[in-house]
Amino acid sequence: MPDTAADQQHAAPLPGVTVRVIDTASLGDRSYLVHDGTVAFVVDPQRDIDRVLDLLETDGVRLTHVFETHIHNDYVTGGFALAAATGATYLVNADDQVSFDRTPIHDGDTIDIGGRMRVRAIHTPGHTFTHLSYALSHGDEPIAVFTGGSLLYGATGRPDLLGPEHTDALVRHQHASAHKLVDVLPDTTGVYPTHGFGSFCSATQSEATESTIGQEKRANPVLTQNEQDYVRDLLAGLGAWPAYYVHMAPANAAGPGAPDLCLPARADAAELRRRIEAGEWVVDLRTRTAFAAGHAPGTLNFGLDGSFTTYLGWLIEWGTPLTLLGETAADVTQAQRELVRIGIDRPAAHATGGPQDWTPDVAVSFPTATFADLEQVRHHRDVVVLDVRRAEEHHASRIHDAVNIPIHELVRRLAEVPPGEVWVHCAAGYRASIAASILDAAGRKLVAVDDQFENAAKAGLHLVGPDA
The missing domain is CATH 3.60.15.10 (Ribonuclease Z/Hydroxyacylglutathione hydrolase-like)
Known part of the structure; x- marks a missing residue:
């Protein structure tokens, strides 16, 4: 059990x-x-x-x-x-x-x-x-x-x-x-x-x-x-x-029946690439740290260690074919159990292992940082600060000049992210990792801030808002 x-x-x-x-x-x-x-x-x-x-x-x-x-x-x-x-x-x-x-x-x-x-x-x-x-x-x-x-x-x-x-x-x-x-x-x-x-x-x-x-x-x-x-x-x-x-x-x-939790068909690297190019979602279930360090190009990161079901269900266009990538079959099975609870019953395919097994090309990566790193870099060059928290969170306390596009709106509002190097943050890192994977798949240069927002003020960043 x-x-x-x-x-x-x-x-x-x-x-x-x-x-x-x-x-x-x-x-x-x-x-x-x-x-x-x-x-x-x-x-x-x-x-x-x-x-x-x-x-x-x-x-x-x-x-x-x-x-x-x-x-x-x-x-x-x-x-x-x-x-x-x-x-x-x-x-x-x-x-x-x-x-x-x-x-x-x-x-x-x-x-x-x-x-x-x-x-x-x-x-x-x-x-x-x-x-x-x-x-x-x-x-x-x-x-x-x-x-x-x-x-x-x-x-x-x-x-x-x-x-x-x-x-x-x-x-x-x-x-x-x-x-x-x-x-x-x-x-x-x-x-x-x-x-x-x-x-x-x-x-x-x-x-x-x-x-x-x-x-x-x-x-x-x-x-x-x-x-x-x-x-x-x-x-x-x-x-x-x-x-x-x-x-x-x-x-x-309608009276939903019992779910099928058997593993879907296995996909090799070539099939995964075909699915990504066809506009399907290929989701990497690993932690955000592992994903940032190396992943198959075009994959999206919804780690099982966070609110996986809520955010995947929130962001995906309903009915989009979904392929799951896990280090083990148990990871894929856990993800399936989570997904059937919101009516995503049968993934299109799955694969296990790591990036070396999931791409015919070289794995890609992006850097991660803290709010202290962001405070320092702003002394040296202009960067875009993208806040993907919900609007009410952003309104309460935010980094001065940060752009707010809530994570659940990012896919359809990608064109609104200003040009330049994007430093993306949320409240604790999980939503930022999802956003970073979306930006990375779109070809944007980015840094994922993997830090608690409460550290932003401690790092010396200028915060505004009623709770700042």
Whole structure:
């Protein structure tokens, strides 16, 4: 069973039941397997359902129900496939428009599971109009609530993913839904959200890893602010969200099947060159340090050690054939697992090894540097400073005269990068490495700044902006 930093499972203590928390750190989401030692239910499973199946076998329990809190916008669900594989009942809001057979569930419905667990559906619109939360009781007292994209740790799900025409209504629904939960559930109720661990589905981010209704009442802005202040502050803080999100809800409404994680066909160096010349994406999965030191010309770097899925899914034109390059087959398999979660099901090809195996020509490279190096070089010659952070990050604090083209806009705005030697930076190096590979493939002379942005001021660079 996968057990990497991106795929961790752990148990959360609750009286009379076990909650298995299945983290998908790469997308900032959690799924939950809950059981009483005999029977189990799952909330919001990810696409790679083998993780759930392995946990069922490990714990020796039988899955009877699969619940969806909402039609997800940031990943392809595994709910339909998991229910098909196990014979479990698949519960989706009766008001959601889907094209598959499901068991419809309504606000207020209660489902008995195994005689000792009861799950009650609570309509909590805000992230979507049909969003449901699920309160779990063991005996007569609610002990947990699975809140999906509604009440998160110190935050709420963002209300703008269904389009600007719905945002105002949804953000006000989100405020009311959070208050509804705290009105009907005791303070001791454990809160188990799906989003909020780095997901762009969360309006803001929190470092918390567990919470209760009582803790959220004391600290969550949605519960400490009045509606007007909450709406104003939340909407002011919303930024861009990944472009691939537009493909997730349609895929989920269609009932996605189980993914195929077998390795795609192997490509040699000549085929890789043909694919690059045809405009396909050939993606090097190695770290940014390894890529900068040497890579096949025209390849792009999305390292598995960063937010690989989010940024590849955000930048690639949907449907572009994709070939994966990894040092080992395990790297390619890991990348496939990440990609199926957002609906990129079958890469066109793969290759393993290193640059010497991936190009019929000589490998190319580009230099890396720190912000201290940038401060020094600006004394000697003019260079272009390209900031690929999001617009709100750039506005808050930026290097004087830096050009801001957010990473998710760079491919279509390459012509806007000023002529000259480009020093590209982000907040910590990962996005800069992606941008550097795009610039390198376009033939630009560049230096990738692999450094923490907080070091820019320490290096003596002139920063401007309200947070400078």
